[in-house]
Amino acid sequence: xxxxxxxxxxxxxxxxxxxxxxxxxxxxxxxxxxxxxxxxxxxxxxxxxxxxxxxxxxxxxxxxxxxxxxxxxxxxxxxxxxxxxxxxxxxxxxxxxxxxxxxxxxxxxxxxxxxxxxxxxxxxxxxxxxxxxxxxxxxxxxxxxxxxxxxxxxxxxxxxxxxxxxxxxxxxxxxxxxxxxxxxxxxxxxxxxxxxxxxxxxxxxxxxxxxxxxxxxxxxxxxxxxxxxxxxxxxxxxxxxxxxxxxxxxxxxxxxxxxxxxxxxxxxxxxxxxxxxxxxxxxxxxxxxxxxxxxxxxxxxxxxxxxxxxxxxxxxxxxxxxxxxxxxxxxxxxxxxxxxxxxxxxxxxxxxxxxxxxxxxxxxxxxxxxxxxxxxxxxxxxxx
Amino acid sequence: xxxxxxxxxxxxxxxxxxxxxxxxxxxxxxxxxxxxxxxxxxxxxxxxxxxxxxxxxxxxxxxxxxxxxxxxxxxxxxxxxxxxxxxxxxxxxxxxxxxxxxxxxxxxxxxxxxxxxxxxxxxxxxxxxxxxxxxxxxxxxxxxxxxxxxxxxxxxxxxxxxxxxxxxxxxxxxxxxxxxxxxxxxxxxxxxxxxxxxxxxxxxxxxxxxxxxxxxxxxxxxxxxxxxxxxxxxxxxxxxxxxxxxxxxxxxxxxxxxxxxxxxxxxxxxxxxxxxxxxxxxxxxxxxxxxxxxxxxxxxxxxxxxxxxxxxxxxxxx
Numbered sequence: 138x139x140x141x142x143x144x145x146x147x148x149x150x151x152x153x154x155x156x157x158x159x160x161x162x163x164x165x166x167x168x169x170x171x172x173x174x175x176x177x178x179x180x181x182x183x184x185x186x187x188x189x190x191x192x193x194x195x196x197x198x199x200x201x202x203x204x205x206x207x208x209x210x211x212x213x214x215x216x217x218x219x220x221x222x223x224x225x226x227x228x229x230x231x232x233x234x235x236x237x238x239x240x241x242x243x244x245x246x247x248x249x250x251x252x253x254x255x256x257x258x259x260x261x262x263x264x265x266x267x268x269x270x271x272x273x274x275x276x277x278x279x280x281x282x283x284x285x286x287x288x289x290x291x292x293x294x295x296x297x298x299x300x301x302x303x304x305x306x307x308x309x310x311x312x313x314x315x316x317x318x319x320x321x322x323x324x325x326x327x328x329x330x331x332x333x334x335x336x337x338x339x340x341x342x343x344x345x346x347x348x349x350x351x352x353x354x355x356x357x358x359x360x361x362x363x364x365x366x367x368x369x370x371x372x373x374x375x376x377x378x379x380x381x382x383x384x385x386x387x388x389x390x391x392x393x394x395x396x397x398x399x400x401x402x403x404x405x406x407x408x409x410x411x412x413x414x415x416x417x418x419x420x421x422x423x424x425x426x427x428x429x430x431x432x433x434x435x436x437x438x439x440x441x442x443x444x445x446x447x448x449x450x451x452x453x454x455x456x457x458x459x460x461x462x463x464x465x466x467x468x469x470x471x472x473x474x475x476x477x478x479x480x481x482x483x484x485x486x487x488x489x490x491x492x493x494x495x496x497x498x499x500x501x502x503x504x505x506x507x508x509x510x511x512x513x514x515x516x517x518x519x520x521x
Numbered sequence: 522x523x524x525x526x527x528x529x530x531x532x533x534x535x536x537x538x539x540x541x542x543x544x545x546x547x548x549x550x551x552x553x554x555x556x557x558x559x560x561x562x563x564x565x566x567x568x569x570x571x572x573x574x575x576x577x578x579x580x581x582x583x584x585x586x587x588x589x590x591x592x593x594x595x596x597x598x599x600x601x602x603x604x605x606x607x608x609x610x611x612x613x614x615x616x617x618x619x620x621x622x623x624x625x626x627x628x629x630x631x632x633x634x635x636x637x638x639x640x641x642x643x644x645x646x647x648x649x650x651x652x653x654x655x656x657x658x659x660x661x662x663x664x665x666x667x668x669x670x671x672x673x674x675x676x677x678x679x680x681x682x683x684x685x686x687x688x689x690x691x692x693x694x695x696x697x698x699x700x701x702x703x704x705x706x707x708x709x710x711x712x713x714x715x716x717x718x719x720x721x722x723x724x725x726x727x728x729x730x731x732x733x734x735x736x737x738x739x740x741x742x743x744x745x746x747x748x749x750x751x752x753x754x755x756x757x758x759x760x761x762x763x764x765x766x767x768x769x770x771x772x773x774x775x776x777x778x779x780x781x782x783x784x785x786x787x788x789x790x791x792x793x794x795x796x797x798x799x800x801x802x803x804x805x806x807x808x809x810x811x812x813x814x815x816x817x818x819x820x821x822x823x824x825x826x827x828x829x830x831x832x833x834x835x836x837x838x839x
Contacts, residue, residue, distance in 0.1 A: 199748050201629035359798035373787035377528040393743030411639040413747045520791045
C-alpha cells in the first residue's frame with residue numbers, strides 16, 4: 138500500500154512538472170488569409186502553403202525569462218507569427234537546449250524535423266556544427282543558424298547582423314557619461330569568441346570617439362547564462378572604479394548591480410530601462426522579427442535562395458533604445474548624428490578597409506560579416 | 522589593500538546562499554536522509570519569497586513565505602522517504618526537477634500577468650533587504666565595512682548556523698537526533714521517536730534552504746525575477762556539506778571559502794595571474810575532493826559522516 142501511494146505521489150510530482158514545462162503561449166485567434174501559393178517558385182525549394190507550414194525554433198534558455206537573448210529571439214518569432222498570421226500550433230519551440238550538450242542539440246533538431254517543420258531556426262552559437270550535420274542528413278528541410286559562420290548555400294544558412302553599429306553608438310553614451318574614465322564591460326566569453334570580442338571593440342571605439350582618455354575594462358564570466366557571476370563581475374568592475382557598466386551577457390544583473398551602486402549601465406538584448414531604471418543610459422537591441430518574417434515569407438513564396446542573412450540598422454534588425462534622462466547632455470544629438478551617417482551609408486564601423494590598432498600594438502582590418510574571426514581587443518581595452 | 526577588502530565583502534555576499542543551503546542539508550543529513558533536492562527547495566523558496574515580497578512589500582513576510590514554502594516542499598520528500606521508504610536519491614532528484622519547474626512555471630505565469638513583462642520588487646522591501654548601515658559601527662574603517670555592511674540575510678544565516686550547531690552539539694535533543702542518523706534502530710530502542718524527529722529535521726532543513734533561495738531571487742538578482750534563478754548553487758551546497766564535515770559551525774567557514782573561490786576570478790587581476798575562468802569554476806570542487814581524500818586517509822571518524830546516511834529506516838525489519 139505504501140509502495141503504491143509513494144508511486145502515486147511521485148506520479149503527481151512528475152505530472153505537475155510536465156504541466157510546468159508545457160506552458161506554451163495561450164491560444165490566440167489568428168486570421169487565416171489562406172492564400173494558396175501555387176504560383177511557380179523561383180527559389181531552390183518548392184513553395185509551402187501557409188497552413189501546412191511548421192516553423193521550429195531551438196532556444197538555449199526559456200523565452201519566458203523576460204529579458205536577454207532568448208527572450209528577444211522569441212519576441213522576433215512572435216512578431217513573425219503575427220506578421221504572417223500563423224497559428225500557435227505552427228510554431229514548435231525547443232527550450233533550454235544547452236549548446237554544449239551534443240545529445241540535447243541533436244534530439245531537439247531531430248524532433249523539429251520529425252514534427253514536420255519545413256524550416257528550423259537554431260539561435261545559439263554552439264549549435265552550429267550540429268546544424269551543419271543535420272542539414273546534410275535532411276536536405277529537404279531548411280535550417281538557419283543564428284550567430285556562427287557556417288552555411289552550405291542551399292538548405293543551411295547563417296543569420297546575424299551588424300549589432301556592432303548599435304554597440305558603437307552605445308559606446309558614445311558611455312564615453313560621454315563616465316567621469317572616472319573607467320568603463321566596465323561584462324563579457325560572456327573571452328577573446329576566442331569573435332561575436333563578443335568584436336562587440337567589445339565596437340563599443341570601445343565608440344567610447345574613444347568622444348572620450349580618448351577613457352579605458353574599457355573587461356571581465357569574462359565564461360558562460361552565456363550565469364546570473365550570479367554576471368552580477369559579481371559587474372560588482373568587481375564597480376569596485377575597481379568603473380562608473381559605467383556595459384554588458385554582453387544574458388541577465389540584467391550587471392545593470393541592476395550598477396543601479397545598487399549608484400553608477401550607470403548600458404543594456405543589451407532588450408531595453409533594460411525596465412529592470413534598472415535608475416542606471417540604464419541606453420540599450421543595444423535586436424529586432425529579430427525583421428529576419429524571421431523575411432525568411433519564413435521566402436519559404437511560403439518558394440523564393441528561398443540559400444543566401445546568408447546579415448541585417449543592420451538600415452533594415453531595422455539592429456536598434457538602439459532611446460537615450461534615458463541619465464545620459465550626459467548632448468548624447469542623444471551626438472548619437473543621432475553618427476546614426477544618420479550609418480543609416481545613410483556614409484560611414485560604417487568595420488568596413489573592411491579601416492585599420493584599427495589593438496592593445497598589443499598590431500593593426501587589423503575587419504569586415505562586419507567576418508566578426509566571428511575577431512580575436513583582438515581595441516587599444517583602449519584591457520582585460521581586468 | 523582596498524581591493525582585497527572589497528574582495529572579502531564580495532566573498533561574504535557570495536557565500537550566503539551556500540550557507541543556508543548547507544545548514545539546511547546538514548540538518549537533513551543528520552537524521553540519515555541525503556536530500557538531493559536542495560536546488561529544488563531553494564527554487565521554491567525563491568519563488569515564494571519573491572512573489573510574497575512583491576505582493577506585500579514586506580521583507581519579514583517574504584522570509585516567512587520562503588521558509589514555509591521550503592517546509593512544504595520538504596514535506597513531499599519526507600513523506601516519500603520517511604513514511605513510504607522511497608529511494609532517497611531518486612526522490613531528491615525529482616524534488617529538484619519539480620522545484621525548479623514549479624518556480625519557473627509560476628514565474629512565467631506572473632511575468633505573463635505583469636504589465637511590462639518585468640517583475641521587480643517594490644522599493645519598500647528593497648530598502649529593508651539591502652545592505653544595512655548602522656551609524657557609528659558601519660563607519661569604522663575596515664571593520665565597519667567587513668562586519669557591519671551586509672544585507673540582513675547575512676546575519677540571519679550566521680545566526681541560524683550557530684543555533685543549529687548549538688542544538689546539535691550542546692542539547693540532549695540534538696544528540697538524540699544525531700543518534701538517529703548514526704543508527705536509527707539503536708535510537709529507536711533507546712526510546713527516541715525516530716519518525717517524528719526525522720520529519721522535524723527534514724522540514725526544518727527544507728525551510729532553511731527556502732530562505733537561501735529567497736536570497737538568490739532577492740539579492741543576487743537584485744529583486745528582478747528571472748527563470749532558473751538559483752543557478753546550481755543548491756548543488757554546491759550539497760558538496761559543501763562534505764567540506765564542512767556535517768558541522769554547521771564549520772559550514773560558516775566552508776561557505777565563506779567557497780564564496781571566495783567563486784568571486785576570485787573577478788577579483789584576481791589578469792595582469793597578475795592569467796588563468797582561464799574555467800579553472801576558477803573548478804576550484805571549489807577540487808578542494809572538496811581533496812578534503813574527502815585527506816579525511817579518508819586520516820580516519821573515517823574524523824569526517825563525522827552520519828552512519829546510516831542514505832539508508833531508509835524500516836522499523837519492522839529490525
